């Protein structure tokens with residue numbers, strides 16, 4: 001509320017929250033080309049309001065007050081130039097109206113505003129993802145009034161909310177004979193096309209046919225004397241008025257599926273894919289589940305899930321019924337309608353219900369099948385899906401043991417065998433092109449893609465033409481701790497010791513390697529002495545080609561990358577000393593071997609420090625490193 005809030009004769013003027021003003025401005029400009037969506041949004045709100053009433057009335061039947069036929073009505077008045085959308089749903093009290101129609105109290109709001117670019121097309125997309133809702137009325141209306149009475153409140157406690165969308169709204173106590181809400185739009189100049197029964201019916205059929213309640217308009221007839229359509233005093237239903245998910249698949253068009261999605265998901269964009277099934281047997285339910293095209297603003301806010309709506313025998317029970325799908329599928333939207341659950345089911349009951357468990361398992365499988373189908377038959381859509389939701393799917397590897405193998409097949413990675421940082425390679429692709437005798441899937445993980453793809457550990461793999469997956473997402477290490485193998489091939493980090501690469505070497509290479517190891521034994525011993533406690537071991541390696549040295553950890557120890565992540569998260573980690581591996585073929589190593597005794601300590605430390613840096617670590621004494629390096633360069 002702003003400082004200028006005033007009270008005059010029971011009417012109160014309040015300021016919009018700053019974000020609302022910004023949103024209104026943006027919406028009017030960027031969504032104008034699609035202005036008729038206001039009708040869809042207001043009908044959608046009216047339908048939600050009726051759903052809420054029906055649900056509350058399960059425990060409190062008196063709320064219905066004998067008016068049990070829930071419906072939505074659309075009227076227009078050519079003289080006043082108004083369109084009115086009314087419902088006999090739950091209605092709003094004064095406080096409800098102030099909270100709902102003056103602020104944006106939704107998770108993801110901050111992210112939304114921080115992502116705005118000023119580019120109209122991009123911003124329109126963003127608004128769509130964020131949800132346009134009630135405020136879209138101002139695209140066509142210069143003034144909007146909302147007359148509402150909350151179910152259960154007396155006639156005298158209704159309210160009239162009014163605003164011109166400029167920054168303030170007023171709220172006045174009024175009387176209203178029946179419960180529910182009537183939203184009236186005073187159309188702007190030039191928006192007269194909506195003062196027409198045909199036009200309104202056409203828009204309603206296009207956008208709102210899936211609404212399960214009757215949407216009614218006054219009948220109209222052609223009056224040949226007046227030579228115009230004349231309204232009769234009789235309501236007719238203009239939509240199909242049965243829940244879309246209860247209809248047979250064959251009777252539903254793609255357009256209807258898409259519009260229904262926009263209603264349930266509060267999305268402006270089409271969905272990417274959907275699955276609609278009726279399940280019979282031990283548990284009976286219908287599911288209509290959608291995968292959106294875009295990640296919602298609050299994907300990472302695990303508490304703010306809008307998810308799947310639960311219905312019981314077509315009565316809306318709750319939004320956001322998180323028990324219906326596992327957390328890693330939290331981006332899925334849609335409806336599940338159960339024939340078995342009791343109408344008075346609560347969140348607590350859902351947690352223990354066996355029926356819910358069956359629904360959850362069945363729905364998870366359906367969504368996984370849908371994704372498998374996309375991956376197999378619509379590669380481009382799947383690539384888009386992976387960009388948006390790949391990180392969330394990775395959580396599933398650790399969360400959903402029963403479906404781990406199926407999820408593993410859905411994973412996509414960046415790889416030395418693919419272009420750039422895009423995650424496009426599946427584990428099956430990898431396994432399909434392994435070298436003969438290769439029984440492992442190799443990967444390297446780092447804080448960034450650049451660090452992973454430039455890792456010195458990759459050198460020998462590049463030389464031998466062995467593929468390595470390049471991991472740089474934060475969840476990767478955690479995920480791989482749950483995924484040790486795929487189709488019989490162990491997943492192995494190339495930054496760890498114990499890589500039995502010699503299996504892949506030929507006889508001649510092996511002979512050469514053991515000779516080199518022998519020759520460099522004295523150098524290895526000197527390095528061990530010089531570095532002392534700083535390393536666990538020093539050894540000669542075959543894994544390097546262009547770099548003089550690298551650090552590795554033992555096979556069963558935490559990788560340095562994972563350790564840094566844990567430390568950043570404030571967790572205690574065990575002390576792990578690195579193993580320094582040196583490349584005997586490298587000129588710098590030869591140089592160190594021949595270095596005078598006085599410089600040897602510095603050289604040894606330099607080798608270790610640069611190996612640490614290349615791995616992505618921070619040095620404990622960076623200034624010391626620079627000094628040492630400068631001294632050695634000047635001595636050279």
Ligand SMILES: Nc1ncnc2c1ncn2[C@@H]1O[C@H](COP(=O)(O)OP(=O)(O)OP(=O)(O)O)[C@@H](O)[C@H]1O
Nearest residue numbers: 045046049091092100130131132133134135181266
């Ligand atoms: N016809 C109505 N009856 C009762 N409450 C309503 C009605 N229309 C709107 N509201 C209330 O106002 C709130 C805000 O509506 P708005 O359309 O802006 O957002 P939303 O429906 O919650 O989300 P979205 O913007 O994604 O559509 C609703 O959540 C609801 O509580």
